[in-house]
Amino acid sequence: MLRSALRLHKAVASPLATSFRAAARIHTLPPLPYTVKGGVAPLFSPAALKVIYGDHMTGLVGRLNELIAGTPYEEKLFHEVLMDSASSLNESMIFNHASQAWNNDFFLRSLTPSPEPQPMSEVLASRLRASFGSVEIFKREFTTNALGLFGSGWTWLVEDKDGRLVLLNTYNAGSPHHRRRMNRMDYSATDGDFAAQAQNPYAGNSKFSAPAKQMANHSYVPILCVSMWEHAYMTDYGLTPEGRKRYLEEFFKTVDWSVVESRIFRVSGF
Structure with a gap:
């Protein structure tokens, strides 16, 4: 079952990577699976979604294009810019813009504007x-972790290397993809905490997607995230x-x- 799932994700990801390589010099916003004008009720009004996607992400991607112009990163695909800059502490500005854009896209792609939960x-x-x-304990602990972000x-x-689903907070543009760039305020983690040889869980219809085995090696596999940046909730919730608590409830x-389920790869026992 797992092998079949991996073949499916590879088949989905590869054409995206191939078609995007021709435009790799100029990164653009991947379209959302819903419209900004329609919002994502009950979580985001159109005005809030415009701030998060139209303003914030546009600024991130535009600035990223400026930062990589004339550098070796200019020829790279988006996920290559993210992962290669994560490996170098001298490329913090490039990583921060790429990672923040990826996180934001992953977050927004987890949502649905369906009128019913x-x-x-x-x-x-x-x-x-x-x-x-x-499930109730998971939601409560997820909310507690989010509200605890200072x-x-x-x-x-x-998902960790043993297939357990665990919670993780990252600060600023911190990414679960790379141990050096998690930006955690927890220094007790060891190499054994991070998934090895994991498959990329993000093979959706986004220009930020990557082929299998490109992004999650030696890191956790992201399944779901929520933005706790102020611009994400201040428009609708203050x-x-x-207001922050109500934001998480919505x-x-x-x-x-x-x-969320489609992003899980270690399915032994189910």
Whole structure:
């Protein structure tokens, strides 16, 4: 089953990588699976989505193009810029812009504008129960982690090397893809905490996608994330603790659980 899933994701990813290489010099925003004008109810109004996608992401990608102009990164695909700059501490500006854009795209692609909350499959619910005890406990702990972020960052549901689903906070543009760039305030982690030889979980219809085995080696596999940057919630919810909590409540009503499940690769036992 796992082998079949990997073949499917490779088949989806490869044409995207091939078609995008011709335009690799100038990176552009990948289109969303919904419209900015329509918003993503109940989480984001059109005005909020314009700030997050139209303004913030446009600025990130535009600045990234300026930073890589005239450098070896100019010829690289988006995921190559992200991963190669992550390996060099001298390329922090390039990494920060690429990683923040990738995180934002991954977050927005996890959502659905459906008027009704999307049901969670029993397969995904079983995985969450195995890791957290229950779906309700997972949501509570995810919310607690997100509210506990002091400053800007991201809360992630990730898959570790043993197939466990665990929670991870990264600060600023921190990425779960690369140990050196997680930007965690937890220095007790060891190499054994990070997934080795993981498959890329992000083979969706985005120009930021990568072929299998390109992005998640020696790191956690991202499954779901929420942006805890102020620009993500201030338009609709303000900056109070109560507003942040309501933002997270609406987030869970808007998650497309079928997308989340499609990102899981270690499916032994299910």
